[in-house]
Structure formats: structure tokens, C-alpha cells
Amino acid sequence: MTSTGTSPRRPDDIHDTERGLRVPARYRHDWALFTDWCAAADRSPIPASPDTLALFLHEHPAVAATQRRRLSAINAVHTRHGYPAPGRTETVRRHLDTARAQRLDRLGCLLMQRARELPTEGWPSGLFGRRDALLLVLAATGMTFTDTTRLRRRDIRLDGNTLVVTTRAGERFLLAPDPEAGDNPVVGIYRRWAEIQAFLDQYPGTHLLRHHLTDPIEVFADPLDAEQAREPLLCPIDRWGHLPHGQPMTPQSVSTLVRAHLLGRAPVRKVLSTPPQENLDTRDEPKVHLDSTYYERGLAARRRDHEALEDLADIFDEIEVRADALLEDLVSVLEGL
Known part of the structure; x- marks a missing residue:
């Protein structure tokens, strides 16, 4: 800067x-x-x-x-x-402020516990669960809600088994593995949400995403292009599961969600049944039989219609002239009142 x-x-x-x-x-x-x-x-x-x-x-x-x-x-x-x-x-x-740090550490542990309990599959519960889990992980760092909503996809990355988050102001948060257990659940939480974003990069729309969350397929994430890198890391989700990529969440909505999860009052998303996806490869196409004069009859019909509509432009011109005349008469009447 x-x-x-x-x-x-x-x-x-x-x-x-x-x-x-x-x-x-x-x-x-x-x-x-x-x-x-x-x-x-x-x-x-x-x-x-x-x-x-x-x-x-x-x-x-x-x-x-x-x-x-x-x-x-x-x-x-x-x-x-x-x-x-x-x-x-x-x-x-x-x-x-060590006292504040201790309070935030206790709060962070509770937020991490809530994040691990959220669903990761099913429609639309898995979609909301994956996003909210990452949101709670970021809240556990003590990052402000405003900084959270300003994060872009390029601002978060994996360094081995450590998740690195960099705010717009340049502050870095390192979410390292547990020194005792050696695992890092944060990595899995981030990867599950990144998988959703990578899937939508390749298959925009909620129809295929719904099937992915009920019957997952392997998603190969390509490096982010410039436009994808600028997209918000967290975006709102409507009740139909639509995600506007370019629209970030607001600090107020993040605050409301975090408090709701802490108090155990977060909305419970019922898992909806997903109709089986049609197999396009095995679908029988109807057979159409065309007689030998099909194309000749089509060409003749087009010539006939062209001749019948040839004077259409003149008819429209005449209508326009009559409309102008009626308008002039109307203006004259109004001026005489």
C-alpha cells in the first residue's frame, strides 16, 4: 500500500x-x-x-x-x-489483552464445535451447512464480521495442513493443526466449501448442484482466474439454494448467523428428496419418417408465404399514415375546446 x-x-x-x-x-x-x-x-x-x-x-x-x-x-x-x-x-x-484473548479462545472452541456438527450433504442442508461451517471457523479467529464479508476467494489458501487467511488490511490468520492430535478439521471445512464454488464454476445453476450434494461426483478444481479470484468467499443463499457469486454477505447477516449458531437457534434445513437424474444416454429418441416430397413441399410453402406477405410493408405504411391523420384531427379538436 x-x-x-x-x-x-x-x-x-x-x-x-x-x-x-x-x-x-x-x-x-x-x-x-x-x-x-x-x-x-x-x-x-x-x-x-x-x-x-x-x-x-x-x-x-x-x-x-x-x-x-x-x-x-x-x-x-x-x-x-x-x-x-x-x-x-x-x-x-x-x-x-490476555483476558480478552482467553475469552475469544473459549468462544472459538465453541464455534469450532458447532462448525463440525453442521451437515455437509443433502439438499439444501448440505449447502447451508458447508458455508456456515466456514463462516463459524472465520468467526472463531476473532476476525471482525466486516473483514469476513470483505474476504475474496483469493484471500484464503492452504499451506500444507494450515489454513492461511489474509484480510484486506493485510492481517494474516494462521489456522494450524492441533499440536496434540495432529489433525486440522478446518482444512476439511474449507475444502468442502471450495468444492461447492469449484463445482459452480464448471456447472452454474442449482439443479446439478442439488444432485452433487446428494450423489457427489469428483470435482477437479482449476486455478482461479482473475474474475473468480475477486468473487466473495462467502455469499448469501436464498431458500431455493441460489448463490449470487458476485454478492457478498453483509456484516449484519454474518453476525445474526453466528449468534444463532451459538445459541442453538440456527434455522434447521430439512433435507429434501431429489428426483433421479435422467440418463440422457439411454433415452430413446422418437423416430421420424419423412416422405420423399417433404423438403419440396416446405420450400413451396415458404415461397407462397413470401409472395403473400410481400405487400405487408405497404400496408403498415398506410396504417401509419392513417394514425397520423387521426392524431392531427384529435389535436385540432382539443385546441378548439
Whole structure:
């Protein structure tokens, strides 16, 4: 990201000549500490990533008030020069507020449990279940609902057995395997939803998708093209199972769904029966017998119709002339009233 502008110079600003930055005087020591550490760690001080800031705070332990002041200093320099404040991300907030981090961890465990319980097959329950499971996984990270709705398909990927999610602001969430069990259910949850999107890339429409969720076939996912990569990761689903690819969910709808799942009040989607798909290869085509004069009679009929309709253009012209005359008469009558 490039700088989008700077704020007016203030009398108490300190000039960082090395980087051409203006630093509030009250923050000069905190900013100097941060830039010195970045130079030693080979990190960029501006724009600084949330991971960089979290690592800096981790390697410079201090009381909460001191850490908040350092955070304010780094945020202030960034916002003054047109960059987003890296300290306003979930990664940094968790580091500063351990009590909040513990609450979110407990909430995340509950959300993950709910996600694993959702159906993955059947129509339309499997469709809603796959999407909502990934939605709950993202909510378990502490990511804001707004950031969740801004995610695009290109913003989520697998790195081995770890799911990597990158927000628009550049904050990365790593959903790694369980260190004790070694498995990572998040990977399966993501793959099941990605399979739905890959299927719709190849077979748009809900008719075939309905059969896929009741009698799955193997789907080979091709690399995303530019248009697919820009599509929302999560999209709304109507009661008929239609998914508008280009329309993201709203933060309000995500919030409502997450709360409903947490409270056990999420809508229960009844599994509907799917009629058997017709086998087009074995269907008998009706046999049509054409006599020897079929084509000659067809050509003769077309010539006859062409001759009969030859004067049609003149008839329409005459109708138009009469309509104009009637309109003029009507205008004259109205003007005489």
C-alpha cells in the first residue's frame, strides 16, 4: 500500500530525516525504539504489518500502559502518513489483552464445535451447512464480521495442513493443526466449501448442484482466474439454494448467523428428496419418417408465404399514415375546446 497523503505539519512534530516522516514529539522515544528494532530484525517500520507489531511487543515486554503508549505511537505515525493503523488488528489486540484473548479462545472452541456438527450433504442442508461451517471457523479467529464479508476467494489458501487467511488490511490468520492430535478439521471445512464454488464454476445453476450434494461426483478444481479470484468467499443463499457469486454477505447477516449458531437457534434445513437424474444416454429418441416430397413441399410453402406477405410493408405504411391523420384531427379538436 502506498501513502495516500499526510496531515499538516504541527509545531511539536519531530522530523525523522532518515525516512522523511513527521513524528509527534511525545512519541519520539517509542517510535525510535520501534524503528531500531525493525532495522535489527530486517522489518519495515512503515507500513508495518500486524505480525511485525505483535512480534515487537512480544520481544519488548512491559506493563500494559507502556505497551498501549507504544501502540499509540506507531498507530499515530501510520495514520499521519496515510497508512492503516497496524495496532487496530485482532492479532495485536489479543497480545495486549490476555483476558480478552482467553475469552475469544473459549468462544472459538465453541464455534469450532458447532462448525463440525453442521451437515455437509443433502439438499439444501448440505449447502447451508458447508458455508456456515466456514463462516463459524472465520468467526472463531476473532476476525471482525466486516473483514469476513470483505474476504475474496483469493484471500484464503492452504499451506500444507494450515489454513492461511489474509484480510484486506493485510492481517494474516494462521489456522494450524492441533499440536496434540495432529489433525486440522478446518482444512476439511474449507475444502468442502471450495468444492461447492469449484463445482459452480464448471456447472452454474442449482439443479446439478442439488444432485452433487446428494450423489457427489469428483470435482477437479482449476486455478482461479482473475474474475473468480475477486468473487466473495462467502455469499448469501436464498431458500431455493441460489448463490449470487458476485454478492457478498453483509456484516449484519454474518453476525445474526453466528449468534444463532451459538445459541442453538440456527434455522434447521430439512433435507429434501431429489428426483433421479435422467440418463440422457439411454433415452430413446422418437423416430421420424419423412416422405420423399417433404423438403419440396416446405420450400413451396415458404415461397407462397413470401409472395403473400410481400405487400405487408405497404400496408403498415398506410396504417401509419392513417394514425397520423387521426392524431392531427384529435389535436385540432382539443385546441378548439
